[in-house]
Structure formats: C-alpha cells, structure tokens
Amino acid sequence: MEIKTMKRVDIIFAMEGVDPVKVVENAIKRDQDDIILDMIDSGLKGRGGAGFPTGLKWKFTRNEDSLEKYVICNADEGEPGTFKDREILDRVSEKVFAGMAICGYTIGAREGFIYLRGEYNFLLKKLNQKLSVFNAAMKKLGLDFVIEICSGSGAYICGEESALFESMEGKRGEPRNKPPYPTVSGYLGKPTVINNVETLVYACMINRLGAEEFKALGTKDSRGSKVFSISGDTPNAGIYELELGMTVDSFVQEFGDGDTKAVQVGGAAGGCVPRKQFTDTVIGYEGIPTGGSMMLFNSTRSMYNVLHDYLEFFTEESCEQCTPCRVGCQQLLMGIEMIKRGERTPAYLEDLKKLAKTMKISAKCGLGQSVANPFVSIVNNFKEEIIY
Amino acid sequence: MELINLTIDNKAVKVENGTTILKAASKVGIKIPTLCYLGLDDLGVENKPGGCRICVVEVEGRRNLAPACATNCAEGMIVKSNSMRVLNARKTVLELILSDHPSDCLVCAKNGNCDLQSMAQDMGVREIHYQGEQSHYKEDFSPSIIREMDKCIMCRRCETMCNDFQTVGALSGVHRGFQAVVAPAFEQDLVKSPCTFCGQCVAVCPTGALTEVDHxxxxxxxxxxxxxxxxxxxxxxxxxxxxxxxxxxxxxxxxxxxxxxxxxxxxxxxxxxxxxxxxxxxxxxxxxxxxxxxxxxxxxxxxxxxxxxxxxxxxxxxxxxxxxxxxxxxxxxxxxxxxxxxxxxxxxxxxxxxxxxxxxxxxxxxxxxxxxxxxxxxxxxxxxxxxxxxxxxxxxxxxxxxxxxxxxxxxxxxxxxxxxxxxxxxxxxxxxxxxxxxxxxxxxxxxxxxxxxxxxxxxxxxxxxxxxxxxxxxxxxxxxxxxxxxxxxxxxxxxxxxxxxxxxxxxxxxxxxxxxxxxxxxxxxxxxxxxxxxxxxxxxxxxxxxxxxxxxxxxxxxxxxxxxxxxxxxxxxxxxxxxxxxxxxxxxxxxx
The missing domain is CATH 3.40.50.1780 (Rossmann fold)
Structure with a gap:
C-alpha cells in the first residue's frame, strides 16, 4: 500500500496570488465538459466525510435535463470534533464562493445557497458583506449566478444532505429515501450539487492550479490534501492542512502528547483507532476515511466515557424517523450503562454489537448507519474499560 | 410504459418502471411485511417514509438493506425478502419497536385489532432482547380523540392523513431523537390545534396510540x-x-x-x-x-x-x-x-x-x-x-x-x-x-x-x-x-x-x-x-x-x-x- 509521511500543505488557506474572481473568470472561458474532466482527473472526493467523487457528482447533475438546478454549500458543520469549515468560511470565504460559481457555471445552475450551521450565525454579517461584493463581481463577469445564505437551526441531522434540503424547504429536517439522489432530485426536487465547504475550495483551487498539481499529492485512492480539526490530548490542537495517505502513527508522532492510546478519526460517527493499530492504519479512503475530525485520547481518559458521550449525542440528535436509529441509539446507551452498573452481564455487549451491526444495514441514513463505527471499534478495543 | 425484469425470492417478475419492490413482490404472491407503509390507492394516499424499517429486503450489490416500500425496482435486480440477514434485521427492528412499547395489550383499546400486535405474532417474537427506556408522554383527551403517545411507533400515517389528505395540519413531528413525538404544534393538546376531529388519524393508526373517546x-x-x-x-x-x-x-x-x-x-x-x-x-x-x-x-x-x-x-x-x-x-x-x-x-x-x-x-x-x-x-x-x-x-x-x-x-x-x-x-x-x-x-x-x-x-x-x-x-x-x-x-x-x-x-x-x-x-x-x-x-x-x-x-x-x-x-x-x-x-x- 502506498504510504505517505506526515506533510503540511497550504492550498486551502493560501491567498497569495489567488484572486477567486479571476479564477471564476478564467473558468467560464472554458468548456463545461473540460472542467468536469479536470475535476474527475484530479481525483477530488467529497471532503465532508462520505468521499463521493466530486467530478462525477457535477457530471451527473450537468447531464440532468432541467431548467432549474442548484448548487448548495453544506456548511452545517456539526460533527463533534470538527471545526475546520468555520475557519475556512471566516478566512477564505471568497474561495468557497468561487467554487460554487464554477460549479454553477458547469452544471447550469443560476442559484447557489450556503446552508450555514445555526451556531455559526456570528459569521453571517461578514459573509453577507463579502457575498454582496462577490455577487456583484459575478454580474460584472456576465455570469448569471447568485449566492444566498440560508441559516440552519441547530440540528445535527440537517448536515445530512436530504435533511438539509427539507430544512431549506421549510420542513422538518428529516432525511429522504434514497434513491433518488440529489443529482437527480435535490432542493425543491431539482437536480442539485451539494458539496462540503472544503470541497468547494479545492474545486476552486483545482481550477486555479490544474489537476496535476492537486493529483501529485496523496495516494491513488486519496488524492490531494485535507484540512484536519485536531483536538483532545494534544499540545497542538487546531486546524492543519495535511497530505492524505499518512498512517495514524505518523500523525500521532506529530500531534500526540507521547501518551496517545487512541485516536477517534472522523468525529463521533467515525471509527476509533487504538494504539496497536496506529502503524497499520492509513488516513484516507483506502484506510480510515475522515471528514477532518481527529480526537486524540491519552491514558488518563476513560473510553467508556468517550463512548457514552457519543451515544448520548446520537440519542439526542437522531431525527427519530427510523426505528433502528431512534430506539437503537438509546438502547446502546442504556445497554452500556446497565453493564457498567452490573445489571446486565458482559455477555450483553455481544447483543449490543449485533444491534449496532443491524443499525448499520437497516437505518435510513448515514447517522444511524454510522453509530456502529464508534460503538464496535471502541467496544472491541477497550472492552475492559466498558465493562469494569 | 417501459417494463422492467427482476427476481424476488427467485421468482421472475415483470413490472412497470417506477414500481416499488413491495408492489412487485405482491404481484407474485410475496407479502413483504410493513408497518409504517399505508397505501390507499383509490384515494391517492400514500405514506412511505421508509421509517419503521420492517420491510427491509436484500438487494444484490447493495451494501445495506433496502426498504421495499420506498425502493423502486430496477432492471436485473435480484431481491431477497427472507434471507437470514433480512430476517435477523427485521426481527431486531421489531424488537426495538416493542422495547419502546407498553406491553398492555390485554387492556388496550386496539387489542385484537392492532397491526403491531399482529406483526409480533407473525414474526414469532417471544422475547425482547433489548431493555432500554420507554417513552412517556402525557395523555391528551379531546371530545373525540384520545392520544396515548406512549404507544406511538412514529409511523407517521396520521400525519399523512392529517396534513396531505385533509390539509388540516394538526399533527406533525415534535422534538427529535428518542424524545420525538407526533403532536400538535408546541406539543399542545388537540383541542388547541386546528383538529377537526375527523378521526382519519385514528382510522389509520396501526397501534393504540390514537383511539376514540369511549362512551x-x-x-x-x-x-x-x-x-x-x-x-x-x-x-x-x-x-x-x-x-x-x-x-x-x-x-x-x-x-x-x-x-x-x-x-x-x-x-x-x-x-x-x-x-x-x-x-x-x-x-x-x-x-x-x-x-x-x-x-x-x-x-x-x-x-x-x-x-x-x-x-x-x-x-x-x-x-x-x-x-x-x-x-x-x-x-x-x-x-x-x-x-x-x-x-x-x-x-x-x-x-x-x-x-x-x-x-x-x-x-x-x-x-x-x-x-x-x-x-x-x-x-x-x-x-x-x-x-x-x-x-x-x-x-x-x-x-x-x-x-x-x-x-x-x-x-x-x-x-x-x-x-x-x-x-x-x-x-x-x-x-x-x-x-x-x-x-x-x-x-x-x-x-x-x-x-x-x-x-x-x-x-x-x-x-x-x-x-x-x-x-x-x-x-x-x-x-x-x-x-x-x-x-x-x-x-x-x-x-x-x-x-x-x-x-x-x-x-x-x-x-x-x-x-x-x-x-x-x-x-x-x-x-x-x-x-x-x-x-x-x-x-x-x-x-x-x-x-x-x-x-x-x-x-x-x-x-x-x-x-x-x-x-x-x-x-x-x-x-x-x-x-x-x-x-x-x-x-x-x-x-x-
């Protein structure tokens, strides 16, 4: 397997010599299909966590025969341990806007929306000011594309793309049945590209730098770099852009405090990598994928408490629509509590693991399906901490 | 109309494009169990939130199970409605529903007429492995309808009738997560909502959550x-x-x-x-x-x-x-x-x-x-x-x-x-x-x-x-x-x-x-x-x-x-x- 060593990169936040409006101006001189070919060639995958190839998403939406299409920037950054999109929007929002405008031009959309996490409303004023300048610049370029901001109200589930559409349409934020996918039927039932904040910046930069330069970074399955939100037991908490394809071990050597026993990769919905697996686990789509959250835990932390927190979070944030998630999360939570109190035997953990696996295959959306990731990985690797 | 060929439980089926797996299965005598699904075809009413997950089936090539009620057939699809994986998942899901249900069937107004009860019987549930919490909500008495939401399984049929068919808009999901409940806005009582007491919510409720006031x-x-x-x-x-x-x-x-x-x-x-x-x-x-x-x-x-x-x-x-x-x-x-x-x-x-x-x-x-x-x-x-x-x-x-x-x-x-x-x-x-x-x-x-x-x-x-x-x-x-x-x-x-x-x-x-x-x-x-x-x-x-x-x-x-x-x-x-x-x-x- 291709493995990279830890390397810092500066693409997302770099502004020197980058004029986002100029990037759009150059892009719209090109043929839309060429832009899509470049995007596919770059190997860029969705940076929100799911990792769907961005170029394909744009292509599918472009191929849809509809007069109305939309570009949506998913800025409902709610995954515990993730805070990179806030920083991107604060520091380089024009690059996000540019990514949206290029996407709009490519797929044939005239409207774009930024669905901004409710807790990020403090950014609203600044973003709107920058947007009015940007929208005017697009008009000047002759590009029929306007971006608006739509504010969320604080539900984790609304980061799920179809629940986000429901929320934007003024309805209760609940995921839809899929298929149809957003490329066919998204916001208002129209073909929609919905991309993460970071993905859109990379889209902008691939148009600025060319696919080759982006592709040169990372591995075959995980091209490019990624912005990480690093937190927990680390002396260097913060936001870092790193090349994809490094091992957890090389990551921990840089960011750990020397006593790291586990890294939770990908937020509460991600998987937990214990020390014994650090060297064998690659951070990337071929190994452990992540939306950017890296939480480090040292030996003073109880993994029972970690798991308990995550389960409490999911129990509260489940949309309630489907049984596996609504009741399942709560059962897992109560289950480990009962084992801890000695009301159920440790053997009950096996029942709970079975339940988590059933949730993975039967829940309606990514939320319920991914609860098994932290549950199974923490229970398997820290069984004693859960029981005693 | 474009026709599509697929197999369900090794039976070949030919259906029109846009047909769900559930409907295709019923054409060849396969009765996939459902709970939240409600289809009143003659009235154009359909409730298929894909929520209860009882109707999940295995579709070859798909990572997870698919809800039969909300998944359309595709050419060459191979569906299994009763594989081990499906049966295990279905039973687990049903146990989850039952784990959050007051088991007072003998004194319930819907005893003998309850879809959930029949489902538990059909699936042969004899034990509920999971013993977490049960929901408790206040009962709501109106002149016509009683809401006992402890018995609600969040199928949302009542919402479909109230909002889509009747356009009354008295009922919708309130709160989220395990606390969520179907209720009038702000969890008010029915009498403070625009409820017309038509009772169509009661008519489609699969459990005893919505019943009439008994005189x-x-x-x-x-x-x-x-x-x-x-x-x-x-x-x-x-x-x-x-x-x-x-x-x-x-x-x-x-x-x-x-x-x-x-x-x-x-x-x-x-x-x-x-x-x-x-x-x-x-x-x-x-x-x-x-x-x-x-x-x-x-x-x-x-x-x-x-x-x-x-x-x-x-x-x-x-x-x-x-x-x-x-x-x-x-x-x-x-x-x-x-x-x-x-x-x-x-x-x-x-x-x-x-x-x-x-x-x-x-x-x-x-x-x-x-x-x-x-x-x-x-x-x-x-x-x-x-x-x-x-x-x-x-x-x-x-x-x-x-x-x-x-x-x-x-x-x-x-x-x-x-x-x-x-x-x-x-x-x-x-x-x-x-x-x-x-x-x-x-x-x-x-x-x-x-x-x-x-x-x-x-x-x-x-x-x-x-x-x-x-x-x-x-x-x-x-x-x-x-x-x-x-x-x-x-x-x-x-x-x-x-x-x-x-x-x-x-x-x-x-x-x-x-x-x-x-x-x-x-x-x-x-x-x-x-x-x-x-x-x-x-x-x-x-x-x-x-x-x-x-x-x-x-x-x-x-x-x-x-x-x-x-x-x-x-x-x-x-x-x-x-x-x-x-x-x-x-x-x-x-x-x-």
Missing amino acids: TNQVIRALANPRKKVIVQTAPAVRAALGESFGEEPGTLVTGKMVTALRQLGFDYVFDTDFAADLTIMEEGTELLDRLTRHLNGEENVALPILTSCCPAWVNFFEHYFPEMRDIPSTARSPQQMFGSIAKTYFADMIETKREDLVVVSIMPCLAKKYECQRDEFSVDGNPDVDYSISTRELAALIKQANIDFDSLEDSDFDQPMGESSGAGVIFGTTGGVIEAASRTAYELFTKKKHERISFEELRGFDGIRQATLDFDGLPIKIGIAHGLGNARKLLESIQDGSCEFHAIEIMACPGGCIGGGGQPLHHGKSSILLARQKAIYAEDSAKPIRKSHENKYIQELYDKFLGKPMSEKAHHLLHTHYFDRSGSDIVIKKD
Whole structure:
C-alpha cells in the first residue's frame, strides 16, 4: 500500500496570488465538459466525510435535463470534533464562493445557497458583506449566478444532505429515501450539487492550479490534501492542512502528547483507532476515511466515557424517523450503562454489537448507519474499560 | 410504459418502471411485511417514509438493506425478502419497536385489532432482547380523540392523513431523537390545534396510540336506569360496515340485525338517522331553492353556492380555515342534531316524557359527531339534544359485551315514527349522496314535475373532486362534490379565486364520505373495503319503496302536525344553526 509521511500543505488557506474572481473568470472561458474532466482527473472526493467523487457528482447533475438546478454549500458543520469549515468560511470565504460559481457555471445552475450551521450565525454579517461584493463581481463577469445564505437551526441531522434540503424547504429536517439522489432530485426536487465547504475550495483551487498539481499529492485512492480539526490530548490542537495517505502513527508522532492510546478519526460517527493499530492504519479512503475530525485520547481518559458521550449525542440528535436509529441509539446507551452498573452481564455487549451491526444495514441514513463505527471499534478495543 | 425484469425470492417478475419492490413482490404472491407503509390507492394516499424499517429486503450489490416500500425496482435486480440477514434485521427492528412499547395489550383499546400486535405474532417474537427506556408522554383527551403517545411507533400515517389528505395540519413531528413525538404544534393538546376531529388519524393508526373517546359505559348506565327512556338513532353508513366487526364480508348490509341487536341491548325506541336525513333534505333543499330563486330573480348578494353542512368535521374545518365564508354553508343542522332536536320536542311530547328523562344516543361512523353533540348551541338549558354519540366500533363492542350472538339474529324493522326513511336518506352515507338526495327533492319542488329516473348517476363515484351539471327543466344547475378536506380546500379556493362556479356543493371530510368515517371498523389500508361499503349503500337505496325525502309520510306528518313548513320559524329554531369564526380561538370543551 502506498504510504505517505506526515506533510503540511497550504492550498486551502493560501491567498497569495489567488484572486477567486479571476479564477471564476478564467473558468467560464472554458468548456463545461473540460472542467468536469479536470475535476474527475484530479481525483477530488467529497471532503465532508462520505468521499463521493466530486467530478462525477457535477457530471451527473450537468447531464440532468432541467431548467432549474442548484448548487448548495453544506456548511452545517456539526460533527463533534470538527471545526475546520468555520475557519475556512471566516478566512477564505471568497474561495468557497468561487467554487460554487464554477460549479454553477458547469452544471447550469443560476442559484447557489450556503446552508450555514445555526451556531455559526456570528459569521453571517461578514459573509453577507463579502457575498454582496462577490455577487456583484459575478454580474460584472456576465455570469448569471447568485449566492444566498440560508441559516440552519441547530440540528445535527440537517448536515445530512436530504435533511438539509427539507430544512431549506421549510420542513422538518428529516432525511429522504434514497434513491433518488440529489443529482437527480435535490432542493425543491431539482437536480442539485451539494458539496462540503472544503470541497468547494479545492474545486476552486483545482481550477486555479490544474489537476496535476492537486493529483501529485496523496495516494491513488486519496488524492490531494485535507484540512484536519485536531483536538483532545494534544499540545497542538487546531486546524492543519495535511497530505492524505499518512498512517495514524505518523500523525500521532506529530500531534500526540507521547501518551496517545487512541485516536477517534472522523468525529463521533467515525471509527476509533487504538494504539496497536496506529502503524497499520492509513488516513484516507483506502484506510480510515475522515471528514477532518481527529480526537486524540491519552491514558488518563476513560473510553467508556468517550463512548457514552457519543451515544448520548446520537440519542439526542437522531431525527427519530427510523426505528433502528431512534430506539437503537438509546438502547446502546442504556445497554452500556446497565453493564457498567452490573445489571446486565458482559455477555450483553455481544447483543449490543449485533444491534449496532443491524443499525448499520437497516437505518435510513448515514447517522444511524454510522453509530456502529464508534460503538464496535471502541467496544472491541477497550472492552475492559466498558465493562469494569 | 417501459417494463422492467427482476427476481424476488427467485421468482421472475415483470413490472412497470417506477414500481416499488413491495408492489412487485405482491404481484407474485410475496407479502413483504410493513408497518409504517399505508397505501390507499383509490384515494391517492400514500405514506412511505421508509421509517419503521420492517420491510427491509436484500438487494444484490447493495451494501445495506433496502426498504421495499420506498425502493423502486430496477432492471436485473435480484431481491431477497427472507434471507437470514433480512430476517435477523427485521426481527431486531421489531424488537426495538416493542422495547419502546407498553406491553398492555390485554387492556388496550386496539387489542385484537392492532397491526403491531399482529406483526409480533407473525414474526414469532417471544422475547425482547433489548431493555432500554420507554417513552412517556402525557395523555391528551379531546371530545373525540384520545392520544396515548406512549404507544406511538412514529409511523407517521396520521400525519399523512392529517396534513396531505385533509390539509388540516394538526399533527406533525415534535422534538427529535428518542424524545420525538407526533403532536400538535408546541406539543399542545388537540383541542388547541386546528383538529377537526375527523378521526382519519385514528382510522389509520396501526397501534393504540390514537383511539376514540369511549362512551359505551355512559350508554350502558343510561340503559340500566329505569327512570330514563333511551332512544337510539343509527346513521346510514353504520349498517354497511358493522357486519365487518362480526366477520362479515365488507359491503354486507346488516340493517335488520343491527335493529334487533339494539332492541336486545334495551333501547326503548330504535330509530333511524335516515329519517332526520330526509328532514335535512326538506330544509336544505328548500334553502337551496330559496337562494336559487332569489338569485334568478336578480337579487344581489345571495350566498351561492350553497354548501352542505351535515359533516361536523367539515363544519369545524371551515370555521377554522375559511371563517370568512361561513355565511355560505346551509344553516341546516346535521341529521344527528335534527334528530336529537325533534326527539326531545316532538317525540317527547308524543310519548309524554319530559326532556330530562329522555336519553338520545346516536350510532355514528364518525368521531367528530362526539364533539358536535357537545356544542353549546345544540343543548337546551344544559340538556343536550343528543346525549351520547358512539361509533360503529363502540356499538360492536357493546353488542359483544351484552352476549349477543350477532350472526344468529333475525332481522327486524325500525320503530316509528322516526324510523322511516327514503332511499335518499340512506345515500347520505357516501360521497355524492347528500347532493343526490337533495337533487331528487329540489328537482321536483322546483320544476313541479316528477323526475322519472330517480337516481342521478352523474353525481356518483369515488374521485376526490367531481362536478356535474343537472338539467332542472332547462335550467342548468352546477354541482360540485368533494370528499376529503384537502379536496374541499381545493374546491373552496377555486370558488374564492373565481375559477369555478357552482350552485351547490357537497363536502364530506372522510374518504368516500361517512362510509370511510373515523369511527368505522378499521380498513387496515384496504380502500377496496370503502368501495364495497359504498356499493352496499346504493343497494339499500335501490331496495327502498320510497326513494325521495319529500315522499316520506312520517316527514309529511311531522310538518303537518308540528313544524308547519320547511324553514318556518319553528323549523328555524329547531333545525337550523349558525357558525363561528374559530380561526384564532381554541375550541371550548365542556367538562362532564
């Protein structure tokens, strides 16, 4: 397997010599299909966590025969341990806007929306000011594309793309049945590209730098770099852009405090990598994928408490629509509590693991399906901490 | 139409593009179990949130399981509905639902009639492995409907009926996560919501979360009280559905047995609401002709079209949502209330009994009737015209509790004078029936000619909105018909914006009219049952010797001896009402 060593990169936040409006101006001189070919060639995958190839998403939406299409920037950054999109929007929002405008031009959309996490409303004023300048610049370029901001109200589930559409349409934020996918039927039932904040910046930069330069970074399955939100037991908490394809071990050597026993990769919905697996686990789509959250835990932390927190979070944030998630999360939570109190035997953990696996295959959306990731990985690797 | 080939459980199926796996499976005899799914095809109602996850199946090449109700077939698809993986997941999901359900089946109103209970039996659940928390919500009592949300499984069927079909918008998801519950906005009680008490939520609830307020005990007490004379009236739609509660095929008429059973229960007089339906036609028909004549004479500001007013859920609906149009509906009270009013005056005098010593019970296919009979305007000095309104389901329960073997009963006839009715009174029970009944009488009163055909077939059917033009001897009378409040809303909006013009409109809140009422035996998602009931209603009409309300000799006698003529001052006082603007106010309920 291709493995990279830890390397810092500066693409997302770099502004020197980058004029986002100029990037759009150059892009719209090109043929839309060429832009899509470049995007596919770059190997860029969705940076929100799911990792769907961005170029394909744009292509599918472009191929849809509809007069109305939309570009949506998913800025409902709610995954515990993730805070990179806030920083991107604060520091380089024009690059996000540019990514949206290029996407709009490519797929044939005239409207774009930024669905901004409710807790990020403090950014609203600044973003709107920058947007009015940007929208005017697009008009000047002759590009029929306007971006608006739509504010969320604080539900984790609304980061799920179809629940986000429901929320934007003024309805209760609940995921839809899929298929149809957003490329066919998204916001208002129209073909929609919905991309993460970071993905859109990379889209902008691939148009600025060319696919080759982006592709040169990372591995075959995980091209490019990624912005990480690093937190927990680390002396260097913060936001870092790193090349994809490094091992957890090389990551921990840089960011750990020397006593790291586990890294939770990908937020509460991600998987937990214990020390014994650090060297064998690659951070990337071929190994452990992540939306950017890296939480480090040292030996003073109880993994029972970690798991308990995550389960409490999911129990509260489940949309309630489907049984596996609504009741399942709560059962897992109560289950480990009962084992801890000695009301159920440790053997009950096996029942709970079975339940988590059933949730993975039967829940309606990514939320319920991914609860098994932290549950199974923490229970398997820290069984004693859960029981005693 | 493009056809698609797939296999389900090794059986080859060919279906039209856009067909769900669930429907494709049913074509080859595979009954994939469902809980949240509700499909009333004849009404265009579909609830498939893909929420319960009971119907999950394995689709080759797909990472996770697919909900059969919400996944469309694709060419070459290979589906397994009963693999180990599916069975395990399905049973686990069902156990999860049951883990958050009070297991008080033996004392639950839905015992024996509950989709969740049948599912647990079919799946062979003998143990619930998971013992987490159970939800607890406060119970909500309204005059018609009880919400016991501890029993809710979040199937959202009630929401689909309330919001999509009825456009009432009283129910929706509140909160999220394990705390989530289906409730009126801000988790208020139903009485503070725009609920019309149509009971369609109750009619589709798969568990005991939504049930009717049970008045059977009050009825039993009244029957046991020797100082009270207890009289009963039965609505037309009841006889076309009551049999289902005793194992009869849907659409079996049990009028005669029902009368016998009521007599055995101890009612002193067994009367027919159809009699009052005939009376309604006399009043409403006269009102229509009056407005029509004034309109034809060039009088301005005549409130047309006239809207029927016999459906109490519909009355609640327009009082809430169209209060500015409240001068348009007929002022005629509903048959239930006309009956009560006449029973406690005319009939009370006839049998020389004081009003206070008479108890009037109505058997209705409807839950909104429970609320209607409690309205202040329908009582005299605190004594209601109709004391208790019980549903078809409650009557079935009463009959069972009284050890009456319904199947073996002989037929018998209603008592007189308030048991006689024309066929016109009978067809009140289905959509289009009231306006057809009114037309039979209005035609003859207006043209002074006999209408030889009797039936107005053009007014019949099952489409949500129907229109027809009747020929009143050269004068075209435009009729509109809607069943379902969502359809009613569309029709009203088309009048408001001037895109449609009618002389008269019939509106029924429930699908199919009263035959699909919220108090009827549960249809469990089979709209064919409603069609069978409709057929039965028309069959009873055809078999009646009298088919027109104005030919009912007991009605004629009532006018001769008591009321004078239709819309007389006395009739106004006893048989007409007025409406309120409830757009901003809560419904006020009386405490027992």
